[in-house]
Amino acid sequence: QSVLTQPPSVSGAPGQRVTISCTGTSSNIGADYDVHWYQQLPGTAPKLLIYSNNQRPSGVPDRFSGSKSGASASLAISGLQSEDEANYYCATWTDSLNGYVFGTGTKVTVL
Amino acid sequence: EVQLLESGGNLIQPGESLRLSCAASGFTFSRHAMNWVRQAPGKGLEWVSSVSGSGGITFYADSVKGRFTVSRDNSKNTVYLQMSSLRVEDTAIYYCAKERALYDFRSALDVWGRGTTVTVSS
Numbered sequence: 001q002s003v004l005t006q007p008p009s010v011s012g013a014p015g016q017r018v019t020i021s022c023t024g025t026s027s028n029i030g031a032d033y034d035v036h037w038y039q040q041l042p043g044t045a046p047k048l049l050i051y052s053n054n055q056r057p058s059g060v061p062d063r064f065s066g067s068k069s070g071a072s073a074s075l076a077i078s079g080l081q082s083e084d085e086a087n088y089y090c091a092t093w094t095d096s097l098n099g100y101v102f103g104t105g106t107k108v109t110v111l
Numbered sequence: 112e113v114q115l116l117e118s119g120g121n122l123i124q125p126g127e128s129l130r131l132s133c134a135a136s137g138f139t140f141s142r143h144a145m146n147w148v149r150q151a152p153g154k155g156l157e158w159v160s161s162v163s164g165s166g167g168i169t170f171y172a173d174s175v176k177g178r179f180t181v182s183r184d185n186s187k188n189t190v191y192l193q194m195s196s197l198r199v200e201d202t203a204i205y206y207c208a209k210e211r212a213l214y215d216f217r218s219a220l221d222v223w224g225r226g227t228t229v230t231v232s233s
Contacts, residue, residue, distance in 0.1 A: 027194055028215035033217065034217065034218075034219070036157070036219040036220075038220075040156075044225075045224065045225055045226055046148075046156060046208075046220075046223055047223065048211070048219055048220060048221045048222075048223075049202040051211060051218070051219035051221070052218075052219065057221060079179065084223065086120070087155075089155065089156050091156075091158075091219075091220075096168045097170075097172065099158050099160075099161060099170045099171070099172055100146070100148075100158035100161075100217075101146075101158065101221075102155060102157065102158060103155075104154040104155055105155040105156070
Protein backbone atom coordinates (compact mmCIF):
# COMPACT_ATOMS: atom_id res chain seq x y z
CA GLN A 1 0.00 0.00 0.00
CA SER A 2 1.46 3.32 -1.13
CA VAL A 3 2.22 5.97 1.46
CA LEU A 4 2.64 8.75 -1.10
CA THR A 5 -0.65 10.30 -2.17
CA GLN A 6 -1.25 11.72 -5.64
CA PRO A 7 -4.44 12.92 -7.33
CA PRO A 8 -5.89 10.14 -9.51
CA SER A 9 -6.12 12.37 -12.55
CA VAL A 10 -5.38 15.82 -13.92
CA SER A 11 -6.22 17.25 -17.30
CA GLY A 12 -5.47 20.28 -19.41
CA ALA A 13 -5.69 21.68 -22.89
CA PRO A 14 -2.67 21.68 -25.19
CA GLY A 15 -0.29 24.45 -24.19
CA GLN A 16 -1.60 24.73 -20.65
CA ARG A 17 0.29 24.09 -17.43
CA VAL A 18 -0.69 21.30 -15.06
CA THR A 19 0.73 20.28 -11.70
CA ILE A 20 0.71 16.96 -9.88
CA SER A 21 1.08 16.86 -6.12
CA CYS A 22 2.74 14.12 -4.09
CA THR A 23 2.05 14.12 -0.36
CA GLY A 24 4.20 12.07 1.99
CA THR A 25 4.94 11.96 5.68
CA SER A 26 7.69 12.82 8.12
CA SER A 27 9.19 9.35 7.60
CA ASN A 28 9.76 9.68 3.88
CA ILE A 29 9.64 12.97 1.96
CA GLY A 30 9.59 14.93 5.22
CA ALA A 31 12.68 13.06 6.40
CA ASP A 32 14.64 14.95 3.77
CA TYR A 33 14.79 12.18 1.19
CA ASP A 34 14.87 13.20 -2.43
CA VAL A 35 11.76 12.80 -4.55
CA HIS A 36 11.88 11.33 -8.04
CA TRP A 37 9.25 11.33 -10.77
CA TYR A 38 8.54 8.71 -13.42
CA GLN A 39 6.47 8.85 -16.59
CA GLN A 40 4.79 5.70 -17.87
CA LEU A 41 3.34 5.89 -21.35
CA PRO A 42 0.62 3.34 -22.15
CA GLY A 43 2.00 -0.16 -22.56
CA THR A 44 5.59 0.79 -21.80
CA ALA A 45 8.06 0.66 -18.93
CA PRO A 46 8.41 3.65 -16.61
CA LYS A 47 10.93 6.33 -17.52
CA LEU A 48 12.81 8.58 -15.11
CA LEU A 49 11.56 12.15 -15.58
CA ILE A 50 12.90 14.07 -12.57
CA TYR A 51 15.42 12.98 -9.94
CA SER A 52 16.58 14.57 -6.71
CA ASN A 53 13.49 16.79 -6.50
CA ASN A 54 14.22 19.03 -9.47
CA GLN A 55 16.91 17.54 -11.72
CA ARG A 56 16.14 16.50 -15.28
CA PRO A 57 18.00 13.61 -16.89
CA SER A 58 19.53 14.27 -20.25
CA GLY A 59 16.87 14.33 -22.97
CA VAL A 60 13.94 15.31 -20.76
CA PRO A 61 12.38 18.56 -22.02
CA ASP A 62 12.54 21.57 -19.73
CA ARG A 63 8.74 21.70 -19.86
CA PHE A 64 8.94 19.26 -16.97
CA SER A 65 9.97 20.62 -13.58
CA GLY A 66 9.91 19.39 -10.03
CA SER A 67 9.88 20.93 -6.59
CA LYS A 68 9.74 19.83 -2.99
CA SER A 69 8.66 21.53 0.21
CA GLY A 70 8.40 19.86 3.58
CA ALA A 71 6.66 16.52 3.23
CA SER A 72 5.26 17.23 -0.22
CA ALA A 73 6.51 17.50 -3.77
CA SER A 74 5.11 18.63 -7.10
CA LEU A 75 5.64 17.94 -10.78
CA ALA A 76 4.73 20.68 -13.23
CA ILE A 77 4.22 20.22 -16.95
CA SER A 78 4.12 23.43 -18.92
CA GLY A 79 3.17 23.75 -22.57
CA LEU A 80 1.17 20.53 -22.34
CA GLN A 81 1.43 18.31 -25.42
CA SER A 82 -0.57 15.31 -26.58
CA GLU A 83 2.45 13.04 -26.09
CA ASP A 84 2.42 13.92 -22.38
CA GLU A 85 -0.65 11.73 -21.88
CA ALA A 86 0.64 9.13 -19.47
CA ASN A 87 0.66 7.99 -15.88
CA TYR A 88 3.05 9.81 -13.57
CA TYR A 89 4.45 8.44 -10.32
CA CYS A 90 6.44 10.09 -7.56
CA ALA A 91 8.82 8.02 -5.45
CA THR A 92 11.20 8.37 -2.57
CA TRP A 93 13.27 6.23 -0.21
CA THR A 94 12.07 5.45 3.26
CA ASP A 95 14.19 4.13 6.11
CA SER A 96 11.15 2.59 7.75
CA LEU A 97 11.03 0.07 4.90
CA ASN A 98 14.64 0.36 3.71
CA GLY A 99 13.26 0.70 0.23
CA TYR A 100 11.46 2.86 -2.28
CA VAL A 101 7.87 3.88 -1.94
CA PHE A 102 5.90 4.98 -4.98
CA GLY A 103 3.00 7.34 -5.19
CA THR A 104 -0.49 6.21 -6.09
CA GLY A 105 -0.05 7.52 -9.63
CA THR A 106 -1.71 10.29 -11.63
CA LYS A 107 -3.16 9.96 -15.10
CA VAL A 108 -2.63 13.06 -17.21
CA THR A 109 -5.16 13.65 -19.98
CA VAL A 110 -4.69 16.23 -22.71
CA LEU A 111 -8.08 17.57 -23.68
CA GLU B 112 23.69 1.94 -25.01
CA VAL B 113 22.58 1.05 -21.50
CA GLN B 114 20.12 -1.84 -21.59
CA LEU B 115 18.33 -4.18 -19.24
CA LEU B 116 16.59 -7.32 -20.45
CA GLU B 117 14.39 -9.35 -18.13
CA SER B 118 13.46 -12.96 -18.68
CA GLY B 119 11.93 -15.88 -16.85
CA GLY B 120 8.32 -14.81 -16.50
CA ASN B 121 5.72 -17.54 -16.81
CA LEU B 122 2.29 -18.83 -15.87
CA ILE B 123 2.60 -20.86 -12.69
CA GLN B 124 0.41 -22.24 -9.93
CA PRO B 125 0.14 -20.87 -6.39
CA GLY B 126 2.85 -22.18 -4.12
CA GLU B 127 5.33 -22.79 -6.90
CA SER B 128 8.70 -21.12 -7.47
CA LEU B 129 10.17 -19.09 -10.30
CA ARG B 130 13.46 -17.33 -11.00
CA LEU B 131 13.64 -14.09 -12.95
CA SER B 132 16.81 -12.84 -14.61
CA CYS B 133 17.87 -9.41 -15.77
CA ALA B 134 20.83 -9.10 -18.11
CA ALA B 135 22.56 -5.71 -18.14
CA SER B 136 24.82 -4.08 -20.69
CA GLY B 137 26.34 -0.72 -21.49
CA PHE B 138 27.51 0.30 -18.00
CA THR B 139 29.83 -0.86 -15.22
CA PHE B 140 27.39 -3.27 -13.66
CA SER B 141 29.19 -3.92 -10.38
CA ARG B 142 29.17 -0.23 -9.45
CA HIS B 143 25.42 0.15 -9.38
CA ALA B 144 22.75 -1.20 -7.09
CA MET B 145 19.90 -2.90 -8.91
CA ASN B 146 16.20 -3.03 -8.15
CA TRP B 147 13.09 -5.02 -8.94
CA VAL B 148 9.78 -3.19 -9.26
CA ARG B 149 6.46 -4.80 -10.12
CA GLN B 150 3.14 -3.66 -11.48
CA ALA B 151 -0.02 -5.71 -11.02
CA PRO B 152 -2.56 -5.56 -13.88
CA GLY B 153 -4.14 -2.11 -13.98
CA LYS B 154 -2.35 -1.03 -10.81
CA GLY B 155 0.54 1.24 -9.83
CA LEU B 156 4.20 0.59 -9.26
CA GLU B 157 5.42 -1.38 -6.26
CA TRP B 158 9.08 -1.62 -5.27
CA VAL B 159 10.04 -5.24 -4.55
CA SER B 160 13.75 -5.49 -3.78
CA SER B 161 17.18 -3.85 -4.03
CA VAL B 162 20.67 -5.31 -4.10
CA SER B 163 23.95 -3.45 -3.73
CA GLY B 164 26.65 -3.49 -6.36
CA SER B 165 28.62 -6.17 -4.53
CA GLY B 166 25.53 -8.17 -3.71
CA GLY B 167 26.27 -7.98 -0.02
CA ILE B 168 23.35 -5.73 0.93
CA THR B 169 19.77 -6.59 0.09
CA PHE B 170 16.42 -5.04 0.92
CA TYR B 171 12.89 -6.36 0.45
CA ALA B 172 9.35 -5.08 0.57
CA ASP B 173 7.36 -6.51 3.45
CA SER B 174 5.01 -8.18 0.95
CA VAL B 175 7.78 -10.46 -0.34
CA LYS B 176 10.16 -10.73 2.61
CA GLY B 177 10.96 -14.33 3.39
CA ARG B 178 9.65 -15.56 0.02
CA PHE B 179 11.80 -13.70 -2.52
CA THR B 180 15.59 -13.59 -2.73
CA VAL B 181 17.56 -11.12 -4.84
CA SER B 182 21.10 -11.88 -5.98
CA ARG B 183 23.54 -10.92 -8.69
CA ASP B 184 26.43 -12.37 -10.65
CA ASN B 185 28.73 -9.53 -11.59
CA SER B 186 30.78 -11.81 -13.84
CA LYS B 187 27.65 -12.27 -15.96
CA ASN B 188 26.24 -8.75 -15.53
CA THR B 189 23.00 -10.34 -14.35
CA VAL B 190 20.67 -9.82 -11.42
CA TYR B 191 18.19 -12.47 -10.30
CA LEU B 192 14.97 -12.62 -8.36
CA GLN B 193 14.20 -16.03 -6.90
CA MET B 194 10.53 -16.18 -6.02
CA SER B 195 9.04 -18.96 -3.92
CA SER B 196 5.67 -19.71 -2.32
CA LEU B 197 4.10 -17.59 -5.01
CA ARG B 198 0.63 -16.20 -4.45
CA VAL B 199 -2.09 -15.00 -6.80
CA GLU B 200 -1.36 -11.46 -5.64
CA ASP B 201 2.21 -11.73 -6.95
CA THR B 202 0.80 -11.62 -10.48
CA ALA B 203 2.45 -8.64 -12.16
CA ILE B 204 4.90 -7.35 -14.69
CA TYR B 205 8.31 -7.42 -13.03
CA TYR B 206 10.75 -4.70 -14.05
CA CYS B 207 14.45 -4.61 -13.42
CA ALA B 208 15.82 -1.10 -12.84
CA LYS B 209 19.28 0.39 -12.40
CA GLU B 210 20.18 2.73 -9.58
CA ARG B 211 21.30 6.07 -11.00
CA ALA B 212 24.25 6.86 -8.73
CA LEU B 213 27.36 4.82 -8.13
CA TYR B 214 27.53 2.70 -4.97
CA ASP B 215 24.26 4.09 -3.62
CA PHE B 216 20.62 3.40 -3.06
CA ARG B 217 17.93 6.10 -3.05
CA SER B 218 19.28 8.02 -6.04
CA ALA B 219 16.45 7.18 -8.49
CA LEU B 220 16.01 4.42 -11.04
CA ASP B 221 17.35 5.76 -14.30
CA VAL B 222 17.18 2.75 -16.61
CA TRP B 223 14.36 0.21 -16.76
CA GLY B 224 13.92 -3.00 -18.66
CA ARG B 225 10.78 -3.82 -20.62
CA GLY B 226 9.58 -6.20 -17.94
CA THR B 227 8.67 -9.86 -17.73
CA THR B 228 5.19 -11.12 -16.88
CA VAL B 229 4.51 -13.44 -13.98
CA THR B 230 1.02 -14.91 -13.71
CA VAL B 231 0.14 -16.95 -10.65
CA SER B 232 -3.11 -18.83 -11.15
CA SER B 233 -4.58 -22.26 -10.56
